[in-house]
Amino acid sequence: MLFVLALHAVLAVVAPAAGRRLGRRVFWLCAVAPAVTVVWVLTRASGVIDGRPAEETVEWVPGLGLGFDLRMDGFSLLMVALISGVGVLVFAYSRWYFSDRPGLGRFAGTLTAFAGAMLGVVLSDNLLVLYVFWELTSVTSYLLIGFEDDKGTARAAALQALLVTAAGGLAMLGGFVLVGQAAGTYSLSAILADPPSGTVVSAGLMLVLLGAFTKSAQVPFHSWLPGAMAAPTPVSAYLHSATMVKAGVYLIARLAPAFAATVAFWRPAVITVGLATMLVGGYRALRQHDLKLLLAYGTVSQLGLMVVLVGAGRPDLTFAGAALILAHSLFKAALFLVVGVIDHQAHTRDLRVLTGLGARMPATFAVAAVAAASMAGLPPLLGFISKEAIYEAMLHSRSGVGDLAAVLGVVLGSALTFAYGARFLWGAFAVKSGLSPGDAVGPDVPAPAWPFMAPAALLAALTVAFGLLPALASGVVEAAGSSLDQTIADLHLVLWHGVTPALGLSVLTLAIGAGLFIGRSAVERVQDRVPVAPSAFGAYQSSVAALNRIAARTTGIVQNGSLPTYIGVVLVTVLLLPGVALLGVDLPEGITLAESPLQAAVVGLVIAAAAGAALARRRFAAVLFLGGVGYGVAVLFIIQGAPDLALTQILVETLALVIFVLVLRHLPERFEREPWRLRQGIRVAVSAGMGLFVAAFVLVAAGSRTEEPISDEFLARALPEGGGRNVVNVILTDFRGLDTMGEITVLTVAALGIASMVAAGRRRGDT
């Protein structure tokens, strides 16, 4: 499994450079990664389906129990097959979708990185590793949505997707930590085998659900997904319908069998949110004029249904959920690819102006019709089979009023699905009367090249094949279901169940859906009259605006730009916290004031220089006095026998002097004369207090040693272990090397800060 992930990483890194040379053909190069994954997964499939998960482990941080644990069981197998299978098709499609333009290599690389990250999400058996991959998919999604970075809408949509999913991801990380600490392990399979319980776990699971809901675009977080349609269509087909948005569903499906029954809020939360999402998505889809947005809201709706199914934690619903995940990826990816074809050929996706495309591109029409029929749940397609499985399961597990409401909700949601599916086909391909010839797009649209259509056609063909011969897909779906929930037994995908209540519900769904489509003008009128509920996008915008306002205000208070205030706050804090604690401590006895007359003389000079610095009226004089203090201290170091320290002190002092002079050029020559006022009094008091504190602190600290000093150890070990006779240098470069590393990093950051601040000031002209 590792080599598959590594292959994705390598190709993702290579692609930008290769793209400059290969142009559009870079997609063939990148398609190697998912193609190899498909081959690999096929070789492993039979073992996994028989119940022998593939496992790999690499130690990462053993001390934290953090291992790079990969595990492919039945459900992961289904997801990997979808991610890589659809991935190959999307890469092949992209080669025809894009015209040669700069940045294609970067795009292909990011898409490959996404595919690898998504594989990581579904293969990780460690919650923290899963989290890392999860956020990687958020980041790559951000980059892909914002690919056309010259468009403001694309940038805004990318940012919204990132903020919403990454915020949810952070909540999820918190949840993972709570659950992992309670369970004593971060291994997903161990947690599921022996689920922890308690208030902490419940709180953690609530956070995890929050993350899953944001990722899978559940109400009220769903508005980022339609926004993400600003991305190129291959991205919409791949990330925002077939794979990434299913990450939340994946996680819920993993956790539900273990926690749905024991955690009180789980089922109500999952079923309410899922149903609401299904209905809101379907309702909004009926209002869209942009074919892509129509599909996006349809995806939101279907994700809601998936969350209901896999989240309920009931064996047959879980099984139906796995079937829907497979069916949805096939038909929805195909539909998105078709929209991309239409967009590419007709240069519009507005169903109000498209007319007669069915006759112009019959093959495309046929593919779209099959996919949309599968989405609507018509026999004999895979979508019908999964819908039958859903109804069958819901009727069987029905045990109360709440479940009856859920059944009705799903029927209504599925009817909406039929309606917007029909609206999609009609909108994209039908001949519409009443269009003025100037507006109409269609009569002169060229048919697409066949390789451009092939990926969508292949997906549609699979939908038909799995529909007619459900046994082909049944093995994988059964393995997926039983790896989630061992109690699943003897469930199979079947095309014809006989005349059952489930079939009745299917017929009811079709009838309502057909009614909604035929009466579409009436439906639209009603929708126009119903006031729009507070929109989720508006809520997103106002919360971001509020966040910015709060941040600006906080910064205004905390960072008011006055250096004396900053230093004052720091010093007063020191005086209050450790300073007050020092008051009750006795000074050690027998203090030696000076060890030699020379030392006393130098200290006298230092004190005089310090006083001079405080009293000087000119800035330059004050700086020179400060330098005098520094050089005096260096002399003290020499007297104490520390040449290294003295050398460093002298050099630092010299350079500091030079830097002071550089800065002083921009300041007035003299300090401002202030009359003896309160502010100056405060400064004197704080400074004097600080001086007394430091003096007392040094005396107390030096007199309160209880352990042997560490320096003896350093002296003893410097030569044998550090290989050097200069202890100071061995400490800096070896014993405390990590500290030094941190310090030089700080130096670098500070230098960059200085350089950019000076440059910014220079640009404003206020040097």
Added chain:
Amino acid sequence: MSRRLGGEAKREPSLILETCVHTLFHTALLFSVFLLFAGHNAPGGGFVGGLVAGAAFVLRYVEGGSGEVQDAAPVPGTVLMGVGLTVAVATGAAALLGGGDFLSSGKLELDVPLLGTVKTTSALAFDIGVYLVVLGLVVVILTTLGAEPDHPIGAEEAP
């Protein structure tokens, strides 16, 4: 506003100053390298060596301002810092490859013709990184804070 210190941007370079600085500059640089290599066993080290090298560039600055520093520095200060940081991190990471912990030092004994046996440790490579970072910091400060108001600063920093 009162007179500004050191604001004279254009002046005739003094021949004596120029000669002295150019003589001292290379001597100081050589001395800084000596300190760098001697540091493990005698007073010195990367930090001190970097400061001495920085002081050499301060001399050039005194002679001809930040333009002179830019001429004297082989690459921009930010590049020096970046290379230095990379060297330091790479040294630490190399220990990982050798199976040790991050930054743990290794010893090396080489027989070099003419010089005889030379003992050194990986800490020296780390110290070289420190040296470059410190030197780079001084160069950055001299070419940014020290730039004359009419001098296009940051020109050398452009990517």
